[in-house]
Amino acid sequence: KAGVTQTPRYLIKTRGQQVTLSCSPISGHRSVSWYQQTPGQGLQFLFEYFSETQRNKGNFPGRFSGRQFSNSRSEMNVSTLELGDSALYLCASSSLRAGDNEQFFGPGTRLTVL
Amino acid sequence: TQLLEQSPQFLSIQEGENLTVYCNSSSVFSSLQWYRQEPGEGPVLLVTVVTGGEVKKLKRLTFQFGDARKDSSLHITAAQPGDTGLYLCAGAIVGNAGKSTFGDGTTLTVKP
Numbered sequence: 018k019a020g021v022t023q024t025p026r027y028l029i030k031t032r033g034q035q036v037t038l039s040c041s042p043i044s045g046h047r048s049v050s051w052y053q054q055t056p057g058q059g060l061q062f063l064f065e066y067f068s069e070t071q072r073n074k075g076n077f078p079g080r081f082s083g084r085q086f087s088n089s090r091s092e093m094n095v096s097t098l099e100l101g102d103s104a105l106y107l108c109a110s111s112s113l114r115a116g117d118n119e120q121f122f123g124p125g126t127r128l129t130v131l
Numbered sequence: 132t133q134l135l136e137q138s139p140q141f142l143s144i145q146e147g148e149n150l151t152v153y154c155n156s157s158s159v160f161s162s163l164q165w166y167r168q169e170p171g172e173g174p175v176l177l178v179t180v181v182t183g184g185e186v187k188k189l190k191r192l193t194f195q196f197g198d199a200r201k202d203s204s205l206h207i208t209a210a211q212p213g214d215t216g217l218y219l220c221a222g223a224i225v226g227n228a229g230k231s232t233f234g235d236g237t238t239l240t241v242k243p
Binding site: 021050052060065073105119127 | 171179222231233
């Protein structure tokens with residue numbers, strides 16, 4: 018079974034631009050979560066989508082948004098990029114079977130904002 | 132306030148030594164996961180514990196879930212350089228499936 022894939026792996030943008038990151042979950046997984054990881058803040062939860070609906074949201078500004086398609090693939094968008102948005106963005110999928118919250122992560126997208 | 136407190140934050144040991152990493156919270160979790168992450172990659176799931184008092188073993192790694200489901204520990208026996216990495220605990224609070232909270236992680240370095 019193929020794992021979680023994320024594209025692109027690396028991205029360099031300048032302040033004020035916008036960016037869209039893509040995530041394809043494991044086949045059959047309907048929950049997709051996004052995280053931001055930085056050395057200073059650790060792994061911070063952005064949002065979770067389940068069956069095309071945002072079900073949970075972290076404490077990030079409205080510049081961070083996402084969506085999920087009918088095939089469970091997900092995208093996240095960051096508008097008006099700031100230097101502080103430089104981070105590793107991780108996507109994780111879950112089947113949410115039996116009430117556990119096991120997540121399977123993609124390799125991440127390394128975003129650098131100049 | 133961090134919901135999940137991990138300790139120690141950094142650990143550097145010699146090959147062959149034993150170590151324990153702790154994950155503590157004041158909240159009750161429906162389940163708790165441990166992950167290992169290498170630089171530039173996503174975290175990889177090691178184990179899930181669900182029942183209070185549960186102990187799971189994965190080769191040289193032993194995971195324990197506290198009786199009250201508020202804390203967990205990871206014990207590594209005879210550490211090897213290949214164990215080097217960032218160890219993260221994560222949990223879903225009871226009634227909030229789909230939203231995992233992560234600890235800040237323990238960076239483990241095992242020197243040959």
